[in-house]
Structures are given as C-alpha cells and as structure tokens.
Amino acid sequence: MDKRWIRDGQVMDKRWTRDGQEMDKRWTRDGQEMDKRWTSGNTGLVGGSVPVFDEVVISTSLMSNIESVDELSGVVVCQAGCVLETIDQHLEQFGFMMPLDLGAKGSCHIGGNVATNAGGLRLLRYGSLQGSVLGLEAVTADGTVLDCMSSLRKDNTGYHIKNLLIGSEGTLGIITKVAILCPVRPQAISLALLSLDSFSTALATACRAKSMLGEILSSCEFIDASSMECVTKNLNLVCPVAAANCYLLLETSGSNGEHDQAKLEAFLERSMEESGVQDGTLASEPSRMSKIWQLRERLAEALLLEGYVFKQDISLPLTEYYALVEKTRLHLGNKVSRCCGYGHLGDGNLHLNITVPHYSHEVARMLEPWLWEQVAACRGSISAEHGLGFKKRNDIHFSKAASAVALMQQIKKLMDPKAILNPYKCIPDIY
Incomplete structure (x- = not known):
C-alpha cells in the first residue's frame, strides 16, 4: 500500500482519523491529546513491539481488568x-x-x-x-x-x-x-551499598552474600565506576559511600525485621574485614532506600544525556562478566565517550552501554558482530532479558544451535503459516 492506509474505502496518507476528526501524527485517549507519546506499553530494547513495514498495531490497553x-x-x-x-x-x-x-x-x-x-x-x-x-x-x-x-x-x-x-x-x-x-509481600526490607576495589572482590562479596544472607537476599546489583560517575554527575545524585572501582547493591527482604537486620549487619561486618571492601552503608528507611536505588534505576536515563547510547543486554558466566566490558573498552578506544557496565550480578545479566555524542556507523560496525562473537566464545547469551525483537533476530545463531533454530522455525510455520503475528521479529525469516 506504499506507506498509506485505507479505511472505509478512503486513502489515508500518513494520517489517522477518529470519530471523523483528522489526527496528524497524534493520538487521543479519554479526550486527551497524546503528541507522539503513549501512556503505557510499547516499552522495549530490541524493537520487539515496533512496527517495521506493513504491520497493523494491536493495543491491549483497554484489556486492563x-x-x-x-x-x-x-x-x-x-x-x-x-x-x-x-x-x-x-x-x-x-x-x-x-x-x-x-x-x-x-x-x-x-x-x-x-x-x-x-x-x-x-x-x-x-x-x-x-x-x-x-x-x-x-x-x-x-x-x-x-x-x-x-x-x-x-x-x-x-x-x-x-x-x-x-x-x-x-x-x-x-x-x-x-x-x-505472587509471593507474600515482605514486612522488612533493607538495603546495603558497598564500594569495592575490583570486580573480583565484588564477585567474592556476592558469593558471601548468597551464603550468609541466603533466603532473605532479594537483589544483587553491580555498578562499575564509570556508571556511577555518569549517574551522579548527569543527574546530580549523591553516592553515600566512598568512590571506588565498582559497587555492589544488596537488598534483603523478609518477615522479621530484627532477624534480617542482624543477618545483614553480620554480613557487613564480615565484609568490611575483608581486603578490597572499602566502604559500606546500610539503609532500612524507605526514603533513604529510594535514594540509593535511584543510583541503579536511573542509570539508563543518565546515559541518554550523553548523546547516543549503544545498549547491550547480555548474559555471561560470572567469571567473564566484567572482562567483556574491559575488552570492549579496549576494542573501541577513543572512538566512544564512555563504555560502562552494570546489571544483575545475581543472575549473570550484564547491561553493557557505550555512549557517543551522535550515532556512529563506525562504532556500530565495530560492535557487531564482534561483540556477539565474544559472547558466543564464552557460551553466553546475546539477549539476557529483553528478547531478540527485530534487532537481534538474525543473530540468534550466536546463542542457539542450528537444530534448535530450525525447530523454532517449524513451530512458527505450524502455528502461524501466513506469518501475520509480529512478523520480522524473534527468529530469522523462513518464508
């Protein structure tokens, strides 16, 4: 249809109408105009929910019961x-x-x-x-x-x-x-932030946390020095511990505040005795925990303030987790403004981020497929939690065997023979 829609026999050239009113690149919801924005949904990293060529977009926003x-x-x-x-x-x-x-x-x-x-x-x-x-x-x-x-x-x-x-x-x-x-909502939540001299210390501390905190450990997040510098500088946030090469954010949640606090304090005391752990702080007040969590949750926002961001969501064996950040930093050199890593250390999910003032074809070519080759070499995954979408569908072979991909294609053809469900996404073309 060459970039046009037909509705009720009328050609609509790059416009929508609703209730007889023309909407030039705008949507309305409940009478409120939304200029190029959505109030919900359509979030993602790899273009899994973005129309590419000739798709019809289905919104589930009214299915909200x-x-x-x-x-x-x-x-x-x-x-x-x-x-x-x-x-x-x-x-x-x-x-x-x-x-x-x-x-x-x-x-x-x-x-x-x-x-x-x-x-x-x-x-x-x-x-x-x-x-x-x-x-x-x-x-x-x-x-x-x-x-x-x-x-x-x-x-x-x-x-x-x-x-x-x-x-x-x-x-x-x-x-x-x-x-x-759904799990029972915890009655007591505490947060610890540690500054550490190296990733090896972070890894040892995370293993100690799993051992000593066990059933109450709910989150283990890693932040490197470059990421912390970015979020504190660009968003004017304050890091409550001494500057270091990397940081570990640990959350505990349970049903007995005194019990959980005692376990966390014992863990912190033990950790501070170990070489490499430079500073630490403990918080249980909601307002203070919120401020500490912002250092991790607002990193993506802070990075966007530096220009274009190449965002990578990968999963790696813990022994290779931060080594890939360092390899990428050396590989790209001074062609980028920042190369940093943060993510879910508890499950091996690394968010590798590279910033440049403006989109660079040269950096893009240097990153892919080089990065996927590095991930495949250590038997990691090119997508840890954001899927393959449109962006990574043809790179699935870096993480899955040809026999597995072939079976996925057969399942797709069986369940969707005309390829009308989210086409061009997730798996390579088979039609």
Missing part, C-alpha cells in the same frame, strides 16, 4: 493490558506482591512482560516469569482462543504449551490473560 486474587494461594488473574505497577499496588491490600520488578513498571503491560519473559531486579529471589506464570489465554493466528488458563502450581498433563508463548514475543499468539503466582 484484574479479575481475581486468590487470598489462599496468592494467584492473581488479570488481562494482558494491565500495567505492572497497577497490579502490584492492587496486590498490596491482600499482602502479596508481583514477582517481577522493572524500571518501566509504571508503563509496561503484563502481557508484554510475559511475551518477552521479562527478568528484572529481583529474578535472583523470585525467578523468571516462566516459573511464576501458572496459566494464560492467547489468540492464535487463525483466531482460535487458546485456553491454557490454570491456577494450579502442579499440572503435568501433556505438553506445556503456555511455555511456548512465554518469551515468544507475540510471534505465536497474542496473550490476552494470565494467571501469576
């Missing part, structure tokens, strides 16, 4: 258009919480979270959505409503079809409803 909360089992049933933070706030009155926590929680939809098997800040404690989603409903390419809804924790009957849809990025079906097992 939270249908039920089982106060005995902690299972919430909700429609795909529910915003993640809204569900979490609703669960609070029942004493539960969402097992998923993301920086985009105020706008992302649970359907998209499930479709991408989103990870987040507390995967260390609560695992991925593959384990938390008990059931789902989806619409397949031929319009069939696929009912895989279940609120049972154990159901070992036949193939686990729901797991095919979780993480499929909308290429096998449109998720419309989910049932999620």
Whole structure:
C-alpha cells in the first residue's frame, strides 16, 4: 500500500482519523491529546513491539481488568493490558506482591512482560516469569482462543504449551490473560551499598552474600565506576559511600525485621574485614532506600544525556562478566565517550552501554558482530532479558544451535503459516 492506509474505502496518507476528526501524527485517549507519546506499553530494547513495514498495531490497553486474587494461594488473574505497577499496588491490600520488578513498571503491560519473559531486579529471589506464570489465554493466528488458563502450581498433563508463548514475543499468539503466582509481600526490607576495589572482590562479596544472607537476599546489583560517575554527575545524585572501582547493591527482604537486620549487619561486618571492601552503608528507611536505588534505576536515563547510547543486554558466566566490558573498552578506544557496565550480578545479566555524542556507523560496525562473537566464545547469551525483537533476530545463531533454530522455525510455520503475528521479529525469516 506504499506507506498509506485505507479505511472505509478512503486513502489515508500518513494520517489517522477518529470519530471523523483528522489526527496528524497524534493520538487521543479519554479526550486527551497524546503528541507522539503513549501512556503505557510499547516499552522495549530490541524493537520487539515496533512496527517495521506493513504491520497493523494491536493495543491491549483497554484489556486492563484484574479479575481475581486468590487470598489462599496468592494467584492473581488479570488481562494482558494491565500495567505492572497497577497490579502490584492492587496486590498490596491482600499482602502479596508481583514477582517481577522493572524500571518501566509504571508503563509496561503484563502481557508484554510475559511475551518477552521479562527478568528484572529481583529474578535472583523470585525467578523468571516462566516459573511464576501458572496459566494464560492467547489468540492464535487463525483466531482460535487458546485456553491454557490454570491456577494450579502442579499440572503435568501433556505438553506445556503456555511455555511456548512465554518469551515468544507475540510471534505465536497474542496473550490476552494470565494467571501469576505472587509471593507474600515482605514486612522488612533493607538495603546495603558497598564500594569495592575490583570486580573480583565484588564477585567474592556476592558469593558471601548468597551464603550468609541466603533466603532473605532479594537483589544483587553491580555498578562499575564509570556508571556511577555518569549517574551522579548527569543527574546530580549523591553516592553515600566512598568512590571506588565498582559497587555492589544488596537488598534483603523478609518477615522479621530484627532477624534480617542482624543477618545483614553480620554480613557487613564480615565484609568490611575483608581486603578490597572499602566502604559500606546500610539503609532500612524507605526514603533513604529510594535514594540509593535511584543510583541503579536511573542509570539508563543518565546515559541518554550523553548523546547516543549503544545498549547491550547480555548474559555471561560470572567469571567473564566484567572482562567483556574491559575488552570492549579496549576494542573501541577513543572512538566512544564512555563504555560502562552494570546489571544483575545475581543472575549473570550484564547491561553493557557505550555512549557517543551522535550515532556512529563506525562504532556500530565495530560492535557487531564482534561483540556477539565474544559472547558466543564464552557460551553466553546475546539477549539476557529483553528478547531478540527485530534487532537481534538474525543473530540468534550466536546463542542457539542450528537444530534448535530450525525447530523454532517449524513451530512458527505450524502455528502461524501466513506469518501475520509480529512478523520480522524473534527468529530469522523462513518464508
């Protein structure tokens, strides 16, 4: 249709109409004009939800009902258009919480979270959505409503079809409803921030935290010196510990504040006795914890203030975790403004970020496929938690064997023979 839409027999050249009113590159919702913006959804990193050529965009924003909360089992049933933070706030009155926590929680939809098997800040404690989603409903390419809804924790009957849809990025079906097992909301939360002399010290400290804090450890986040400099300088935030080569952010959550505080204090005392741990602080007041969390959660915002950002979401063996940042820094040299790394040390997910004043074709060519080759060499994953989308679909072979990719293509062809569900995404073309 050559960049045009036809509606009711009328050609619409780059314009939309609603209720007879022309909308030139604008949307309205509830009577409010939205100039090139969305109020929710469509978040992502690899273009998984972005139309590329001739797609029709389906919005689930009106499917926003939270249908039920089982106060005995902690299972919430909700429609795909529910915003993640809204569900979490609703669960609070029942004493539960969402097992998923993301920086985009105020706008992302649970359907998209499930479709991408989103990870987040507390995967260390609560695992991925593959384990938390008990059931789902989806619409397949031929319009069939696929009912895989279940609120049972154990159901070992036949193939686990729901797991095919979780993480499929909308290429096998449109998720419309989910049932999620939610943990009890913790009564006591504490936060520790440590400054360390090296990544090897950070790794040893993280292992000690898993051993000494065990069941109450809910998050283990790594921040390197360059990332901390970026967020404090660009956003005028204050780091409450001494400057160092890297930092470790540890969160504990449990049901007994005194017990958890005692365990965390014992861990900190032991850590401060070890060489390489330079400084540390402990917080349990919500306002102070919020300020410390901003140092990690607002890093993406701070990086954008430096120009164009090449963002990479990868998963690596812990022994190779920071070595890749250092290799990339040497590889790119003075062609970039900043090369830094931060992420979820508890599960090996590294967010590698490279900033340049303006988009650079030279840097882009130097990064890919060189970076994917480095990841593949240590048997890592080129996408830890953001999927493949449009950007990485043809690079899947760096992380998956040819036989596995071929089977994915066969499944796609079986479930969506005309390739109408989120085309050009997730897996290489087969048509």
